[in-house]
Amino acid sequence: MxxxxxxxxxxxxxxxxxxxxxxxxxxxxxxxxxxxxxxxxxxxxxxxxxxxxxxxxxxxxxxxxxxxxxxxxxxxxxxxxxxxxxxxxxxVAMVFQSSMNALNPVISIQAHFTDTLLAHLPHLTAKEIEERTRNLLQQVRLSPAIARNYPHELSGGMRQRVVIALALALDxxxxxxxxxxxxxxxxxxxxxxxxxxxxxxxxxxxxxxxxxxxxxxxxxxxxxxxxxxxxxxxxxxxxxxxxxxxxxxxxxxxxxxxxxxxxxxxxxxxxxxxxxxxxxxxxxxxxxxxxxxxxxxxxxxxxxxxxxxxxxxxxxxxxxxxxxxxxx
Ligand SMILES: Nc1ncnc2c1ncn2[C@@H]1O[C@H](COP(=O)(O)OP(=O)(O)O)[C@@H](O)[C@H]1O
Ligand SMILES: [Mg+2]
The missing domain is CATH 3.40.50.300 (P-loop containing nucleotide triphosphate hydrolases)
Incomplete structure (x- = not known):
């Protein structure tokens, strides 16, 4: 191993x-x-x-x-x-204890993914970022449509899924x-x-x-x-x-x-x-x-x-x- x-x-x-x-x-x-x-x-x-x-x-x-x-x-x-x-x-990525409450309340879910992806992959186009976000959200069984939502509009379980998807963003x-x-x-x-x-x-x-x-x-x-x-x-x-x-x-x-x-x-x-x-x-x-x-x-x-x-x-x-x- x-x-x-x-x-x-x-x-x-x-x-x-x-x-x-x-x-x-x-x-x-x-x-x-x-x-x-x-x-x-x-x-x-x-x-x-x-x-x-x-x-x-x-x-x-x-x-x-x-x-x-x-x-x-x-x-x-x-x-x-x-x-x-x-x-x-x-x-190495981490899902922090209580991190579903640490999403930034004033930016959309999409913006969380955009920030995370661009910080490491600055060459990505807007279209590529959207595509990756969609895949990541689907991977944690969320509808890609929720990318437009803000954290407070989601349930605790959905926010926790978002946090997990963010941790997976850079593979x-x-x-x-x-x-x-x-x-x-x-x-x-x-x-x-x-x-x-x-x-x-x-x-x-x-x-x-x-x-x-x-x-x-x-x-x-x-x-x-x-x-x-x-x-x-x-x-x-x-x-x-x-x-x-x-x-x-x-x-x-x-x-x-x-x-x-x-x-x-x-x-x-x-x-x-x-x-x-x-x-x-x-x-x-x-x-x-x-x-x-x-x-x-x-x-x-x-x-x-x-x-x-x-x-x-x-x-x-x-x-x-x-x-x-x-x-x-
Ligand atoms: N920033 C800190 N300064 C001093 N002590 C801390 C700090 N963070 C945690 N501790 C202490 O360290 C111990 C372990 O805490 P923690 O790692 O949070 O445990 P767990 O996650 O297993 O509940 C606890 O006694 C806690 O009070
Ligand atoms: Mg702990």
Missing amino acids: NVAMAVEHLDVAYRTPNGLVSVLRDISLTLYHDEILGVVGESGSGKSTLAQTIMRLFKPDVASITGRVVVGEQDLYTVSPRTLREVRWRD PEVLIMDEPTTALDVVVQRSILNEIAAIQRQRRLAVLLISHDFSLVSSLAQRIAVMYAGQLMEITEHGMNSDASVAHHPYTEGLIAAIPQLLGNRVRIDGIPGDPPDLAELGTGCPFYDRCPKRLAMCETTPLPPRSTKTFIRCHAMPDIEEGNHEG
């Missing part, structure tokens, strides 16, 4: 009035061509920070960042500002989607997710699909990366439908158990007791220590071993489960 994007040893700390607060710790993952890699974790676990760091959107005065993000041959943290502008949207290899359907009702959510899956297959895109919802990601992604308090705990190829013999990290087990189970006509929800830790007060050991049903004495202070393999479980209590596929 070919690598579309590699994230290597990413550490991110926000600069706050109280000093640096470490939000991402030693994140390494590989996204392959033609796959959907899910990223799941509770609110505050650092998912949006990861997405924005991959796009190199933080100015140095906002966050201190070390590590590498390699897209194609380019390390986004060493390329020139000009190359970075080219790489964004053309090689990227990698698409990062941060909670692309969270603000939508369940029926609209399902149909947009189906379209994302179809577009991914058709374009053989590499998609990083970020959500707090394990079951949603599990229905689409080939692999699922589980984040907790800014660290990757597991990358698994087995979602919630895998049989009980598949081992998961204790935190992943908790996430799966927290999905409402239909038991006859009753619904059971087993949450994970306790709350995520304060990121400013994390120690050296496993961040899940306080809540973990399988914790050992060593887990409190012994750092988790680094992993950048295709699938793994980072857990002192489950030392033998790493599934290999080492990548150099």
Whole structure:
């Protein structure tokens, strides 16, 4: 499998009035061509920070960042500002969390596409731009006629489709989607997710699909990366439908158990007791220590071993489960 994007040893700390607060710790993952890699974790676990760091959107005065993000041959943290502008949207595009509310209210949908396309392809004629816009809108199952509309004239689901079509405008290899359907009702959510899956297959895109919802990601992604308090705990190829013999990290087990189970006509929800830790007060050991049903004495202070393999479980209590596929 070919690598579309590699994230290597990413550490991110926000600069706050109280000093640096470490939000991402030693994140390494590989996204392959033609796959959907899910990223799941509770609110505050650092998912949006990861997405924005991959796009190199933080100015140095906002966050201190070390590590590498390699897209194609380019390390986004060493390329020139000009190359970075080219790489964004053309090689790696992003659908931001809540971006359907970030469309410019005073310009038409067509103008959004015109601006995006012309910024990268200034030679395009008006006719070519219209043609491309029509194709993009059709790809997300919108009528090309809505190009004349303004954002407020469209429903939330339609605006979210517009945002996805905009991200596809420059035919990227990698698409990062941060909670692309969270603000939508369940029926609209399902149909947009189906379209994302179809577009991914058709374009053989590499998609990083970020959500707090394990079951949603599990229905689409080939692999699922589980984040907790800014660290990757597991990358698994087995979602919630895998049989009980598949081992998961204790935190992943908790996430799966927290999905409402239909038991006859009753619904059971087993949450994970306790709350995520304060990121400013994390120690050296496993961040899940306080809540973990399988914790050992060593887990409190012994750092988790680094992993950048295709699938793994980072857990002192489950030392033998790493599934290999080492990548150099
Ligand atoms: N600009 C910022 N400055 C300081 N802390 C931030 C900033 N943005 C996010 N955080 C903190 O970083 C942590 C991770 O946030 P975020 O990446 O948004 O998580 P998620 O997307 O998983 O909900 C949270 O504790 C949040 O409060
Ligand atoms: Mg977020």
